[in-house]
Amino acid sequence: MDNCSVASVIATPASLALGANTVTWTATDGSGKTQTASQIVTVTDNVKPTITAPANVNVTTNTACTATGVVLGTPATADNCSVANVTNDHPSTTYPLGSTTVIWTVTDGSGNTQTAIQIVTVTDNVKPTISCPGNLTPNVGIGTCTASVATSSPTTADNCTVTKLTWTLTGATTGASA
Known part of the structure; x- marks a missing residue:
């Protein structure tokens, strides 16, 4: 408290980084006298990163009834601070006949996560x-x-x-399929 008026109050630094920051407050009165005080301000990142999965993939089977060498692509990711890691739950490049859901996960530097889904469809064309x-x-x-x-x-x-074997009898009057 000053018996004169306070001319200015300044906080430094003006911009705070992620984590614990020491903010120093400086009060200056009309006579030019100053007093400082410090406080710790902890900035946390609670904003989830964003992720867009690569396009769905359609492939055909090989002789073993699987698709190998499947290229998933790369998801688009962003974060207000930093992206630390991008993973998916299907580390193999081999996929079985049918549809497989691949879950992509992005994690930022503060541990916030977000997921996106990509579908790999394997069809038999033989x-x-x-x-x-x-x-x-x-x-x-x-x-x-x-x-x-x-x-x-x-x-x-x-x-x-x-999966199915059928036959047709032609040129006869009776017949049965087993």
């Missing part, structure tokens, strides 16, 4: 193969005009799996 057993020419039995025929199954293969 047709299965099929090899039928040889043609059959059965003879009808005496006194009948029909033949009972047992055929073997065809051989099938695919880079993924053959």
Whole structure:
């Protein structure tokens, strides 16, 4: 308290950095006399960083029914202070058939985090193969005009799996699929 008027009060520094800062206050009266006092001001960053995941990825399978060498791209990140780390939860470049969700996480220097999602879709574009057993020419039995025929199954293969095998009987009046 001054018995004259206070001419100015100045705080230094005027701009504070992240973390603990010592602020020195200087009061000057009309006679030019000064007095200082200090205080600690701790600036914290509670603002989350931002992240935009790379575009979704669409790839096809290889002979092992997976996609390898998948390139995810790089997310766009920003922060009001500093970005410390960017990670995702799928460290491999191999992806299975179907859709995989990749979660990207950005962490700033103060430990604030934000996430974004990218989808990797792997489709099978390889047709299965099929090899039928040889043609059959059965003879009808005496006194009948029909033949009972047992055929073997065809051989099938695919880079993924053959999920369904059907057949159609043509040129006959009866038949069944097993």
